[in-house]
Amino acid sequence: MNPNVHVIAEEVLSDNWYTLKKITFDYRRADGVVERQAREAYDRGNGAVILLYNPTTQRVILTRQFRMPTYLNGNATGMLIEACAGLLDEDDAEACIKRETEEETGYKIQEVRKVFEAYMSPGSVTEILHFFVAEYTPTMKTSEGGGHHDEQENIEVLEVPFAEALEMIRDGRIKDAKTILLLQYAQLHELLKVPVAA
Known part of the structure; x- marks a missing residue:
């Protein structure tokens, strides 16, 4: 101490x-x-977040859901595009993110890779967030996802071209910090390719 x-x-x-x-x-x-x-x-406890990416199709899986704090602070619809995430509860970070991935996105993944940890708002929130990436394929889809019914999540699953996801950061459609960090990690480490402008 x-x-x-x-x-x-x-x-x-x-x-x-x-x-x-x-x-x-x-x-x-x-x-x-x-x-x-x-x-x-x-x-609020600690959490985990994951970027699902498909190197073959050059796409990523993101989610969209209503976030009241953003609605109170200028987000006109309150809807936020994010990478899949959840609180650890009693699980370790890897078990948590596998569970959350299946509940929210409908993809059952076996292999995940932890890339870093970060305090997301250290001036006021105790949470440490564990960041993961994992490849996905269509064969891993077991349901429509959407989140756990009892938690009133109402999550929309988005499959987005990687280049478009990066553009969504630039034009402000993606404003969630954890999602921006993971997309930029994917770009920096060349998990997916960004088309070269002509």
């Missing part, structure tokens, strides 16, 4: 969906001065 941080108090502000806490702590700065600070931290 960091010897420059001493937690004084933790107060639960909300435990309705996930847990929002107010943390009061003393922080020793580099110059030796100790400051009393307070921060709020939202704990």
Whole structure:
């Protein structure tokens, strides 16, 4: 643990969906001065996200669903295009993403590759997100997907040409950070090819 941080108090502000806490702590700065600070931290657990890609067809699988926080902050429809993702719950990251992939997209995948981990909003959210990629083929499709009925997800599954997905970042149709990171990872590591402009 960091010897420059001493937690004084933790107060639960909300435990309705996930847990929002107010943390009061003393922080020793580099110059030796100790400051009393307070921060709020939202704990929703950790998660996993995956980009499904098909090197033969040069396509990726994405999802579209309603996201209330984006609706409250300028997204006129509230609909967001994203890579398949979910919370770990009691699973490890690999088991979680295989389960979420089948529930959300309808593809049953066996092999996944973890590429990195990241804190997505470290100023306020405790979550670490585990990032995966996996190849898919039409033979892996076992259902229409759409998410778990009891979780009211109402997910639309999209199969998009990779070049178009990159264009969707540029023109603003894709604004989800985890999805942008995975698409750019795929481009950087040449998992799929980007057509060269004439």
